[in-house]
Amino acid sequence: MYLLYTIVASLFTFFILKWLKKRRFCTDLKRLDGKTVLITGGSSGIGKETAVALAMRGARVVIACRDVENAEKAVREIKFKSHSLNVLYMELDLANMSCIREFCKRFLQKEKRLDILVNNAGMPSVLDWTDDGFSMCFGVNHLGHFLLTNLLLPCLKESAPSRVITLTCSNYKYQRLNFQDLNYNLVPFFTYCRSKLANIYFSQELARITEGKGLTTYVVHPGFVQSGWICHFSFLFRMLMQVIMWMFFVPCELGAQTVVYCAVSDEAAQHSGGYFVDCRPATLRPFARDSGVAKKLWEASERLVKLV
């Protein structure tokens, strides 16, 4: 009898989890014909599924990736899935500031407009350093996207109404920024949380600076998603995470839905600078809404990437 109860309870839990995985698709069917979208890290995971969804809606999609071979493969797959030929890749390594500057020059020469920028690429909890000596998480996830967005800002403004969508993670809440040590690189998980908190402050300050200029900004937690981020970890951790991911995490297609929602929704556009989860606005912890910290981080980042 005990065994039977256990089996019934396990099946019940399994189906509840499967049902939870099916939450929230973007129901706004707006098309994006004539619009240009740039997605960083679009060769895998959430970025690739976002590219498929936006190409399906008629957008010209540029994926910015550091690995040319992966990028070529991804472009073929995105074209096939979206039935669109208007998809291309450009090489970009967000761990290298001069590469970002060079990328922006090429992008602006090649593309006439930029309607939607998706700051998606991300390094998970790893302890490493970028070519410019920043901690890998802070350097790629925050500083790389900070520089990229700033260099593309004139083009975004010219293409108004335009949108900047930045991926964060609900784990932001486990850490605070330490301005004496922005390059903190000690506990891998904490470096990741700090970089994702920086993404939130960045999006809020960008909204403030560009208010009234036709540009709106969004910061998105995509949910916990079965993507490729575990490839950065040891074999044992990967095996363990595969099981956990299969049970609790959502497929990439679902992970991309809130990004798609922020790319097209008029309702979302009324909450510029806002935080979005499951295709709707969500509430941040009070410390993450501190405009003083957001401004301070913006100014510190400007100095670090040598914009001033």
Ligand SMILES: NC(=O)c1ccc[n+]([C@@H]2O[C@H](COP(=O)([O-])OP(=O)(O)OC[C@H]3O[C@@H](n4cnc5c(N)ncnc54)[C@H](OP(=O)(O)O)[C@@H]3O)[C@@H](O)[C@H]2O)c1
């Ligand atoms: N998966 C989740 O559960 C989850 C939860 C919350 C938030 N997020 C956020 O969602 C975003 C997408 O992550 P994902 O889950 O789709 O992970 P993913 O499959 O690992 O994709 C990350 C992408 O970022 C690219 N990237 C990493 N470093 C780069 C660099 N230096 N320059 C250019 N591109 C770089 C990767 O390129 P390579 O293929 O060359 O490595 C990859 O295409 C990230 O910002 C992540 O923090 C994910």
